[in-house]
Amino acid sequence: QEHEDEWPLAEILSVKEVSSRKLFYVHYIDFNKRLDEWVTGDRLDMKKLQFPKKEAKTPTKNGLPGSRPSSPEREVVSIGKTLPTPVQLKSFFFFFHKHMIISPGRKRKANCGGTDEDSQDSSDGIPTAPRMTGSLVSDRSHDDIVTRMKNIECIELGRHRLKPWYFSPYPQELTALPILYLCEFCLKYLKSLKCLQRHLTKCNLRHPPGNEIYRKGTISFFEIDGRKNKTYSQNLCLLAKCFLDHKTLYYDTDPFLFYVMTEYDSKGFHIVGYFSKEKESTEDYNVACILTLPPYQRRGYGKLLIEFSYELSKVEGKTGTPEKPLSDLGLLSYRSYWSQTILEILMDLKPDNGERPQITINEISEITSVKKEDVISTLQYLNLINYYKGQYILTLSEDIVEGHERAMQKRHLRIDPKCLHFTPKDWSKRGKW
Numbered sequence: 445q446e447h448e449d450e451w452p453l454a455e456i457l458s459v460k461e462v463s464s465r466k467l468f469y470v471h472y473i474d475f476n477k478r479l480d481e482w483v484t485g486d487r488l489d490m491k492k493l494q495f496p497k498k499e500a501k502t503p504t505k506n507g508l509p510g511s512r513p514s515s516p517e518r519e520v521v522s523i524g525k526t527l528p529t530p531v532q533l534k535s536f537f538f539f540f541h542k543h544m545i546i547s548p549g550r551k552r553k554a555n556c557g558g559t560d561e562d563s564q565d566s567s568d569g570i571p572t573a574p575r576m577t578g579s580l581v582s583d584r585s586h587d588d589i590v591t592r593m594k595n596i597e598c599i600e601l602g603r604h605r606l607k608p609w610y611f612s613p614y615p616q617e618l619t620a621l622p623i624l625y626l627c628e629f630c631l632k633y634l635k636s637l638k639c640l641q642r643h644l645t646k647c648n649l650r651h652p653p654g655n656e657i658y659r660k661g662t663i664s665f666f667e668i669d670g671r672k673n674k675t676y677s678q679n680l681c682l683l684a685k686c687f688l689d690h691k692t693l694y695y696d697t698d699p700f701l702f703y704v705m706t707e708y709d710s711k712g713f714h715i716v717g718y719f720s721k722e723k724e725s726t727e728d729y730n731v732a733c734i735l736t737l738p739p740y741q742r743r744g745y746g747k748l749l750i751e752f753s754y755e756l757s758k759v760e761g762k763t764g765t766p767e768k769p770l771s772d773l774g775l776l777s778y779r780s781y782w783s784q785t786i787l788e789i790l791m792d793l794k795p796d797n798g799e800r801p802q803i804t805i806n807e808i809s810e811i812t813s814v815k816k817e818d819v820i821s822t823l824q825y826l827n828l829i830n831y832y833k834g835q836y837i838l839t840l841s842e843d844i845v846e847g848h849e850r851a852m853q854k855r856h857l858r859i860d861p862k863c864l865h866f867t868p869k870d871w872s873k874r875g876k877w
């Protein structure tokens with residue numbers, strides 16, 4: 445790994461030759477996959493090479509869902525002691541598999557082919573989806589290797605260039621391009637700047653579809669129904685998958701709502717991030733996937749998305765929790781949000797008749813819509829719970845109080861509940877989404 449003294453273990457997933465130079469695609473064991481990269485041979489210590497152990501691979505010829513397909517023709521060597529856990533995006537992949545291989549008889553247009561105009565722009569209610577060539581999915585045994593490697597070099601989205609972190613099932617013929625162009629409003633993907641420019645003369649969208657349910661200053665939120673705006677929702681998932689590694693939930697966008705956060709300027713409403721949410725959740729999930737696009741990260745937008753998700757839960761009169769597992773960055777954001785939200789409440793408590801203020805876990809949960817389990821884990825994480833003279837008390841040390849006040853001064857982006865115009869629907873009564 446560059447800028448490191450140590451030589452971490454890495455698994456070689458693929459080898460290619462570029463102008464007669466061998467390049468190796470490596471995954472650093474115990475590091476996040478977003479650090480995976482193509483490296484030259486001089487960055488490998490070949491003396492420590494280990495080959496994959498035969499028994500580590502369980503051949504399941506037909507690759508049933510849930511089982512990991514074998515990789516018989518893997519030309520890879522492992523220099524790690526353990527094989528990394530199997531990728532978890534199988535069912536995500538199946539969703540795209542199921543929905544993308546459609547309209548087989550349709551002729552591709554010569555110029556901007558692959559992103560066939562009428563297929564992506566369907567406004568006639570026919571659920572069309574971005575097409576995917578069979579080649580990516582025809583060879584199942586190859587899937588797990590394919591889906592473990594970044595396949596898109598660069599995405600141009602409005603005025604941003606994004607470097608994907610993970611695999612995303614865009615059509616395979618587009619993965620060889622140096623840059624994939626996206627319409628920043630409808631998220632349609634195009635293979636060249638020329639195709640994008642032609643698209644922009646026809647695309648009059650300047651904001652995500654769906655209803656704008658929140659606006660304060662330049663920040664807006666749009667609610668998109670995954671059934672009504674299927675193409676947009678699928679294009680959003682494709683883009684999001686470039687930066688999300690672990691979720692397996694997109695069998696279909698129909699059961700989901702998508703909340704897209706935008707920032708407004710004279711050109712339009714530019715996407716900053718989003719979260720998806722099941723229309724009906726039996727497990728109190730109020731967020732399925734959540735993402736702040738890289739150019740907007742580390743600026744408080746992630747916490748704003750999280751805050752918004754809990755404001756929706758408050759209107760619904762429910763407590764909620766994000767779907768697990770959370771990514772490493774997701775967990776950091778949630779921990780920080782939960783800590784600040786709970787500390788805000790604790791520090792606002794007034795003494796009760798000169799007695800110590802009192803509050804129950806349930807009350808904290810009801811006020812914040814944060815699920816009880818998450819309240820408890822946060823109190824434990826902050827190490828606030830003490831047992832004193834026969835009862836549990838929360839002790840706020842000066843360090844905690846000062847740290848909290850400093851953090852809150854930096855948190856200038858906040859959701860204003862007065863600006864939220866949202867009526868929850870009871871999806872269970874509709875029979876059908």
Ligand SMILES: *[C@@H]1O[C@H](CO)[C@@H](O)[C@H](O)[C@H]1NC(C)=O
Pocket residue numbers: 567630649653654672673676
């Ligand atoms: C989104 O769905 C609505 C309702 O079906 C439809 O009127 C609108 O044209 C769709 N927008 C896009 C961009 O697909």
Ligand SMILES: [Zn+2]
Pocket residue numbers: 627628629630631632643647648649
């Ligand atoms: Zn467009």
